[in-house]
Amino acid sequence: MSGPDESGPSGLPETELRAAEYVLGTLDAQERAAVEREATADPELRARLADWERRLSSLMGAVPAVAPPPELKAALMKSLPARRPDQIIILARQVRRWRFATAGAGLLAAGLAAFLAIGDRGPEAGRYVAVVQSGGATPALIVRVDTAAGTAQVRPIGAEAPGGRSLQLWYVDAAGPKPLGLVQPAASRVKLPPGASADGIIAVSVEPPGGSPTGQPTGPVVYTGKLIAE
Amino acid sequence: MTDDSTLTRLLAKIAGGDLRGIDELYERTAPKLFGLILRIQRDRSLAEDVLQDVYLRIWQVAGSYAPDVGRPLPWLCTIARNRAIDSVRRKREEQVPVYGRDGGEDWMARLADPRDEATAFLDRDALATCLGRLEPAHRDCVVQAYCEGLSRDELAMRFDRPVNTIKTWLHRALASLKGCLEEVT
Numbered sequence: 001m002s003g004p005d006e007s008g009p010s011g012l013p014e015t016e017l018r019a020a021e022y023v024l025g026t027l028d029a030q031e032r033a034a035v036e037r038e039a040t041a042d043p044e045l046r047a048r049l050a051d052w053e054r055r056l057s058s059l060m061g062a063v064p065a066v067a068p069p070p071e072l073k074a075a076l077m078k079s080l081p082a083r084r085p086d087q088i089i090i091l092a093r094q095v096r097r098w099r100f101a102t103a104g105a106g107l108l109a110a111g112l113a114a115f116l117a118i119g120d121r122g123p124e125a126g127r128y129v130a131v132v133q134s135g136g137a138t139p140a141l142i143v144r145v146d147t148a149a150g151t152a153q154v155r156p157i158g159a160e161a162p163g164g165r166s167l168q169l170w171y172v173d174a175a176g177p178k179p180l181g182l183v184q185p186a187a188s189r190v191k192l193p194p195g196a197s198a199d200g201i202i203a204v205s206v207e208p209p210g211g212s213p214t215g216q217p218t219g220p221v222v223y224t225g226k227l228i229a230e
Numbered sequence: 231m232t233d234d235s236t237l238t239r240l241l242a243k244i245a246g247g248d249l250r251g252i253d254e255l256y257e258r259t260a261p262k263l264f265g266l267i268l269r270i271q272r273d274r275s276l277a278e279d280v281l282q283d284v285y286l287r288i289w290q291v292a293g294s295y296a297p298d299v300g301r302p303l304p305w306l307c308t309i310a311r312n313r314a315i316d317s318v319r320r321k322r323e324e325q326v327p328v329y330g331r332d333g334g335e336d337w338m339a340r341l342a343d344p345r346d347e348a349t350a351f352l353d354r355d356a357l358a359t360c361l362g363r364l365e366p367a368h369r370d371c372v373v374q375a376y377c378e379g380l381s382r383d384e385l386a387m388r389f390d391r392p393v394n395t396i397k398t399w400l401h402r403a404l405a406s407l408k409g410c411l412e413e414v415t
Contacts, residue, residue, distance in 0.1 A: 026381055
């Protein structure tokens with residue numbers, strides 16, 4: 001039988017065991033948070049986690065169902081409308097659809113108003129403009145993008161940050177959002193992420209002063225706009 | 231239990247902000263998810279908070295579900311399990327963990343017991359076979375950790391072994407499971 005001094009090799013690398021133990025649920029809160037943080041930037045770790053989830057998931061079938069108290073649902077349903085679905089996820093999905101599905105099929109999710117590029121996509125590298133706005137008629141920003149130069153010019157018009165917060169600009173493509181910097185009171189020029197193309201969306205989120213601490217949007221997305229060829 | 235295509239359709243509706251979609255998804259899946267949460271977070275009122283939090287999360291991230299990441303019910307169950315584990319880890323680390331009051335349920339018997347929902351989870355027989363090949367104590371550790379959300383420290387108390395031994399058991403068991411599942415599936 002096993003003794004306390006036993007530490008024989010399991011034959012699996014440490015990274016594999018960490019992913020397995022994360023899924024098993026035996027890591028402490030700090031270790032769990034560390035795995036989650038790393039997974040956001042590490043597709044290999046995400047794949048390992050997904051593999052372990054798949055391997056063990058049939059054990060979830062062994063756990064019997066229990067009816068929750070009926071009043072719980074009413075409280076939940078009441079709280080939902082105030083909480084928007086994660087719009088960045090929706091946007092990244094839309095871009096995937098735009099890119100891989102037929103042109104012009106873009107259905108706008110969650111009542112977001114954005115400009116749609118329908119039909120000819122135009123040259124791969126060139127000049128585009130995005131009118132970035134919320135549901136209303138007044139544009140918040142005009143963003144002129146030059147994909148050949150890899151830059152964008154941001155001109156604020158009616159963009160308003162809630163008191164004490166910053167507005168942060170994002171370029172969102174199928175891979176997710178990439179920060180472009182804060183929306184300034186005056187016109188400014190920002191660098192596009194490498195590989196940015198006209199398939200992306202410009203989005204603006206509300207963030208803590210100085211911008212998102214995580215490199216990903218943390219607050220609600222208040223404005224969006226699709227790039228259209230100039 | 232609800233079939234995959236119904237759940238997938240509901241998730242797509244929810245991703246579009248449809249409240250009726252989440253209403254129906256809740257009706258179909260909340261007992262399963264609450265069962266999972268309650269095994270891990272045994273404080274009923276905290277378990278109810280976790281359930282609410284899970285559906286809020288589903289409401290927000292339903293758009294990220296794609297059939298190629300796996301089947302919908304395990305995807306939903308995984309969100310519930312992760313939230314429940316986060317909830318007990320936070321809670322139990324604030325207090326001195328007091329555990330070991332029961333020896334755990336016979337999860338293996340439950341796994342072998344065919345249920346109407348069993349088809350929602352793949353490879354049930356393969357996992358049961360491979361768990362069956364482990365040393366009994368190692369298997370109990372893995373199964374109780376997974377179903378009841380026990381940490382290494384809590385397993386050490388329940389099995390009355392040093393934490394390092396538990397870690398070794400878990401690592402051996404997981405390595406063996408991986409090899410076995412590759413072999414039998």
